Amino acid sequence: MDAEKRKRYENIASELTRLAGGKSNILGIAHCATRLRLVLEDNDKADIHAIEDVDLVKGVFVAGDQLQIIFGAGLVNDVCQVLADSLHMDSMSLGDLKTKANKRMNPLQRAVKALSDVFIEIMPGILAAALLTGLSSVLGNIDFVQNNDTLYGLSRLINISSGAIFGFLPLCVAYSTVKRFGGRPIMGIVIGCIMLTNSLADASAAAQGTVEVTTLHIFGIPVDLIGFQGGIIVALLIGIVTAKLDIFFEKKVPEVIRLLVSPLLTTLVSSFLLFMIIGPVGRGLANGITAVLVWMTQHLGVIGYAAFSGVQQLIVITGLHHVFGAIESQLLVDTGRNFLNPLMSVAIIAQGGAVLGYLARNIKEAKAKELCIPSFISVLFGITEPALFGVNLRYRYPLIGGCIGGAIGGAVVYFTDLAALGFGTTVVPGIALADPANNGYVNYIIAHVIALAAGFLFAFVLGIGFDRKNMILPPA
Numbered sequence: 489m490d491a492e493k494r495k496r497y498e499n500i501a502s503e504l505t506r507l508a509g510g511k512s513n514i515l516g517i518a519h520c521a522t523r524l525r526l527v528l529e530d531n532d533k534a535d536i537h538a539i540e541d542v543d544l545v546k547g548v549f550v551a552g553d554q555l556q557i558i559f560g561a562g563l564v565n566d567v568c569q570v571l572a573d574s575l576h577m578d579s580m581s582l583g584d585l586k587t588k589a590n591k592r593m594n595p596l597q598r599a600v601k602a603l604s605d606v607f608i609e610i611m612p613g614i615l616a617a618a619l620l621t622g623l624s625s626v627l628g629n630i631d632f633v634q635n636n637d638t639l640y641g642l643s644r645l646i647n648i649s650s651g652a653i654f655g656f657l658p659l660c661v662a663y664s665t666v667k668r669f670g671g672r673p674i675m676g677i678v679i680g681c682i683m684l685t686n687s688l689a690d691a692s693a694a695a696q697g698t699v700e701v702t703t704l705h706i707f708g709i710p711v712d713l714i715g716f717q718g719g720i721i722v723a724l725l726i727g728i729v730t731a732k733l734d735i736f737f738e739k740k741v742p743e744v745i746r747l748l749v750s751p752l753l754t755t756l757v758s759s760f761l762l763f764m765i766i767g768p769v770g771r772g773l774a775n776g777i778t779a780v781l782v783w784m785t786q787h788l789g790v791i792g793y794a795a796f797s798g799v800q801q802l803i804v805i806t807g808l809h810h811v812f813g814a815i816e817s818q819l820l821v822d823t824g825r826n827f828l829n830p831l832m833s834v835a836i837i838a839q840g841g842a843v844l845g846y847l848a849r850n851i852k853e854a855k856a857k858e859l860c861i862p863s864f865i866s867v868l869f870g871i872t873e874p875a876l877f878g879v880n881l882r883y884r885y886p887l888i889g890g891c892i893g894g895a896i897g898g899a900v901v902y903f904t905d906l907a908a909l910g911f912g913t914t915v916v917p918g919i920a921l922a923d924p925a926n927n928g929y930v931n932y933i934i935a936h937v938i939a940l941a942a943g944f945l946f947a948f949v950l951g952i953g954f955d956r957k958n959m960i961l962p963p964a
Contacts, residue, residue, distance in 0.1 A: 489566055496543065501571040503542045508555065509533030511575055519568040522862075522874075526555040540882065546859050547878025558878055560862065602668055606724065607813040609664040610657075617653035620646050621909040626924050657817065658683050658716055658723040665727025671734035675751065679730050679758050683723065688715035711763050718821030722762075722770030729766060730758045774818050790902045793831060797898030798891050800835040801872060816911035825923060827901070829908035830932065833870070833918050834897025834939040835890075840867030840915075841943025842890030843875045846883060848944070849951045870914035880947075885954050889947030897939025904931035 489497070505511055508526060513534075516527040528534055534555055539548045544567070547558040559567055572578060627633045627643040634640055659680030666676030693699040694714045704711040716722050737750040784792040812828060819826050840863075847860040863875040880886040900906075906928060908921040915936065922932040 493566070494570065497567050497570040498574065500543050500545075500567055501574045504539065504557070504571060505574065507535045507539045507542070514575060514577070517568065517572055517575065517577060519564045522558055522561050522564055524557040524559055524564050524568050524571070526557070527553070528555055531555065546855075546862070547874060547882070549876075549878070549881070558874060605668045606661065606664045606727075607817075609667065610660045613653055613660060617650045617657075617910060620650035620653070624650055654820065655717065656680075656684065657821075658719050661720055661723035661817075662727045662730070665724055666731045666734070669728050669731035671731030671754075675730050675734050675754055675758075676727055678751075678755055679726055679762065680723065682755075682759055682762065683716035683719060683726070685715065688713050691715050691717040691719070706764065709764060713763075716762075716767060718818070719767070719770060719774065720817040720821065721774040722767055725766045725770045726758060726762050729761055730754060733757055774822075790899050793827075793898040793902035794895040795898075796828075797831040797835045797838075797901070798895030800832050801839050801876065801887075801890060801894060813911065820910070825907035825909070826911050827907045829911050829914065829918065829921060830901045830906045830935065831898050833914035834901060834935050835894035836867060836870055836872050837915050837936045838893030838897055838939040838943035839872050839875050839880055839887075839890035840864050841893050841940040841945075842886035842947035843867065843879050844940075845889055845944040845947030846879055846886045846951065848948055868916045870916075870918065883954075885950040886947040889945075889950050890943045892946045893939050893941075893943025896942040897935050900931075900935040900938050904935060906931050906935060 504524075505514065508514055508528060509530060510533075513529045514526055515529055518525045531550055531553070536548050536550070536555075539545060539555075539557060544559055544563065545557055546560060549556055624643060624647040627639070627646065632639070633643055659677065662680035662683065663673055663676035666679070667673040689699045689701045689712075691714055694701050694712075702713045704713065734750070734754045737753045738746065741750045741753070784796075788795070812832070816826050816828050819828065843860050843864045847856055847864075850856040859878050863878050866872070866874050876887070880890055905926055907923045908918070909923050910921045913921060919929060919932050922928045
């Protein structure tokens with residue numbers, strides 16, 4: 489970088505250090521594609537509102553116990569390097585920074601983060617299965633495909649592929665969970681195989697009463713030999729237990745017999761716990777969660793849908809939205825359809841509409857454009873953090889407008905019976921996951937256009953009632 493740029497970045501670094509509570513308050517520094525990330529000794533010492541006014545800063549928020557400052561692609565690399573030089577501190581990798589930040593999280597935050605990590609690990613497979621399921625559904629409704637041997641054969645192979653991935657999803661979850669909680673990944677695969685072995689009655693057939701279920705009695709406790717097909721919650725729970733047992737036996741078993749005895753004990757104890765305690769508890773929990781959500785759709789109707797999509801982005805602010813991955817997986821297994829995905833998707837696009845509503849009221853402000861345009865583009869791909877923390881939460885009324893728009897979008901989802909065949913992607917890419925039944929693709933577009941327009945309109949109107957000085961961005 490040239491001397492003029494470096495001088496400017498040094499001034500930014502100096503301001504950030506002062507407003508973050510001083511050099512002694514900064515424990516670690518790193519950056520991702522667009523954001524500078526700081527781990528602070530005490531977040532309360534940071535003046536977030538003042539940091540928002542620092543030169544070139546496009547937004548500030550705290551997430552994952554990190555102070556995250558949005559600069560934009562490319563620029564953040566240079567600012568991070570200059571800041572690291574001024575602090576006489578090495579820029580850390582994101583992994584190391586997250587490890588340092590995780591140590592400062594409370595138990596609930598750590599639990600949510602761990603659950604998120606489990607599904608991030610296997611998300612490519614889930615997305616592949618969801619997209620293949622959608623493609624299979626489309627091809628299955630085309631007469632020409634059904635009447636052509638080659639196309640029919642390809643359609644069948646696609647259907648088999650998607651079904652196989654979802655069929656073995658509990659194994660994938662068990663593997664990822666064991667790996668995330670410090671056990672050897674192969675032990676997750678082992679317990680996943682035990683969950684799905686064909687020596688057990690198929691869970692779906694057992695539920696329908698079309699297969700005879702063998703019942704054992706161990707210590708007087710009845711144990712039904714039923715497989716755990718679709719047991720996402722069970723896989724999560726047994727994965728955690730297996731990881732802890734693996735770590736325990738690896739430490740306690742003498743080295744001379746460890747290779748033989750440790751995996752044996754881990755598998756044996758995990759299996760007993762799976763069938764006698766964790767399996768029944770996990771099934772009950774999974775059935776309860778699904779029952780509550782299905783009850784909501786059947787009894788609360790449009791109010792339930794609107795309420796969920798109206799508050800969903802507030803849940804994102806807390807970081808608790810990561811738990812929805814497990815719930816969506818269970819919904820797909822139990823019902824074959826995921827109505828949460830389009831509800832979350834319209835909630836997201838409504839916040840994008842609110843960003844545009846804010847931009848329309850401040851179109852002459854250069855920094856408004858710098859903030860809003862990139863934020864809206866990220867919303868189109870299902871990422872709302874820049875919009876939420878950079879604009880909507882910061883100025884309050886766009887957040888409210890976005891929530892109202894999300895609720896209206898949720899009502900449209902209800903009336904059109906819109907659902908997804910997978911999860912993991914939303915808004916523009918999410919259309920590929922939409923259930924094509926009942927004009928699903930058309931209804932998906934309609935719901936999103938309405939949510940976008942409602943978010944824009946309500947943010948714009950609500951802005952009229954706010955004092956102008958509270959919504960003008962500081963000059964660049």
